[in-house]
Amino acid sequence: MTNAQKNRKVVLIRRPHGMPLDTDFDVVDETVEPPPAGGVLVQVDVLSIDAFIRTVLDEGSYHATAGIGHAVTALGVGRVIESNAEGLEAGDHVFGPLGAQTVASLPGPALRKLDVRYLAPTAYLGALGLTTGLTAYFGIFEVGAVTTGDTVVVSGAAGAVGSMAGQLARLAGASRVIGIAGGPGKVGYLVDDLGFDAAIDYKYEDLEARLRELAPGGVDVFYDNVGGDILDAVLMQIVEGSRVVICGAISQYQHMDQVRGPRNYLKLAERHARMEGFAVTHFQAQFPRAEAALAGWLASGQLVMREHYECGVENFPATLRLLLTGGHQGKLLLRMAPTDV
Ligand SMILES: NC(=O)c1ccc[n+]([C@@H]2O[C@H](COP(=O)([O-])OP(=O)(O)OC[C@H]3O[C@@H](n4cnc5c(N)ncnc54)[C@H](OP(=O)(O)O)[C@@H]3O)[C@@H](O)[C@H]2O)c1
Missing domain, CATH: 3.90.180.10 (Medium-chain alcohol dehydrogenases, catalytic domain)
Structure with missing residues (x-):
């Protein structure tokens, strides 16, 4: 003892x-x-x-x-x-x-x-963490069902889950990955270090206008970590059959008794799109498979x-x-x- x-x-x-x-x-x-x-x-x-x-x-x-x-x-x-x-x-x-x-x-x-x-x-x-790599994995591959040629937008993109989600979207076949994050340092990190095609600084740029420029064909998958105004702005750009993944809503966590719902949710009906939330624990039975995939990409340098x-x-x-x-x-x-x- x-x-x-x-x-x-x-x-x-x-x-x-x-x-x-x-x-x-x-x-x-x-x-x-x-x-x-x-x-x-x-x-x-x-x-x-x-x-x-x-x-x-x-x-x-x-x-x-x-x-x-x-x-x-x-x-x-x-x-x-x-x-x-x-x-x-x-x-x-x-x-x-x-x-x-x-x-x-x-x-x-x-x-x-x-x-x-x-x-x-x-x-x-x-990268392999329950609340980070595994969360991004199931959000991208299962809930978002990202596939070849998709345009994928990720909010909170320079954070833990977001930076994994953007890289995994690419590995899932997305042709265009756009991050949303706060500040020029984060925009540079996403594009220069993580290989995102583009990033929008939501604090200093007009998010809707930039999104129209960067994704002229619209958004196939939105991986949302933030909620609030950012969710509303991206909902305006979804296309027929889009998948909106509700991973989290960090903009709302400091006033959970007054959570603001999406104002533009009728776009889901207009575009025959779906919005689906998840908790990583819902996928527990598949953790070993996901962890093996993440470890492989980490070892090969495809994920950082x-x-x-x-x-x-x-x-x-x-x-x-x-x-x-x-x-x-x-x-x-x-x-x-x-x-x-
Ligand atoms: N569904 C699940 O099972 C599951 C599991 C784990 C995590 N999550 C969710 O994943 C999200 C990311 O979590 P994380 O732990 O990886 O944190 P993180 O992304 O590393 O850090 C949080 C980021 O959120 C951004 N942020 C904070 N307040 C904001 C606001 N009002 N508007 C816009 N952006 C804001 C900040 O980046 P900027 O500088 O860019 O603003 C910050 O870096 C959270 O919503 C969390 O709840 C879900």
Whole structure:
């Protein structure tokens, strides 16, 4: 048995209104008990900073609501310190709902042992991650059913899911991939680094006018991560038989009691188009197949994932704000170690 472990965690002390503030959270130090039978202690290395974290801070969230006084929900990767669970031993790399803390105590079945021989553990948060690569995969191949020759538009395109979705659309045969993102740096990243055909800076350009220019034949598939005005603008450009994929609506997550529905939804009727939402967990039975495909494309260099790191568990609230304000490109990660290593 190891010595008592010290844990530092970020707990929710009140539910935010709008943008989460530092004063909505507290940083708490505690000693962790050894794991019970079937339990595991995990040294948390890196957390995935995901849009759903904002939604679990609210009462009545689709994902389990974060409890007041508890470490905030977050997925992450880490290493087993001590195990009383079958199939896991000290030193194993694992993925699971580790939470905003440095040491997590969890039942063994909540964790997945990772094969890190060919991939870094953080690949299981990004390119192969449940909330990133797998989400984009099912949104593009299953819900959007992207096929040869499609013109595909992706919103939130320079973020984690969006940057994967655009690259996967190309691999699915799209002839034209257009990203929508905020700021010239993101537009450059999409076109120069990720091979998007074009990108629109929704903050400084006229989205509808630019879309008409860039997709004169209309939009076959819209992969939407944002909702609100952006969804309305793209709905105006859909064609006969379009598929509008509702992956998320991050523009609405800070006021979930007043979500704004699409104003231009009648375009769906006019164009005999469909709009379909999904949660990645609906496709659980197909995860191994999707993960194998993603790993293959990653190994061959056909898929790339930029990682943006912040450091220190106490910076969890600030890192969540960074996600909501778009201060990153690619996958936003929080390393638990206080300084970059
Ligand atoms: N359906 C599922 O199972 C599933 C699973 C995982 C994630 N998702 C969804 O996927 C989406 C992306 O999540 P992510 O974790 O990959 O985050 P992300 O895209 O890495 O980061 C969020 C991005 O959203 C953009 N954004 C924020 N507020 C905005 C606004 N008001 N208008 C326009 N853009 C805004 C920002 O980029 P800009 O600088 O470009 O504004 C920011 O970078 C979210 O909607 C999330 O809920 C769905």
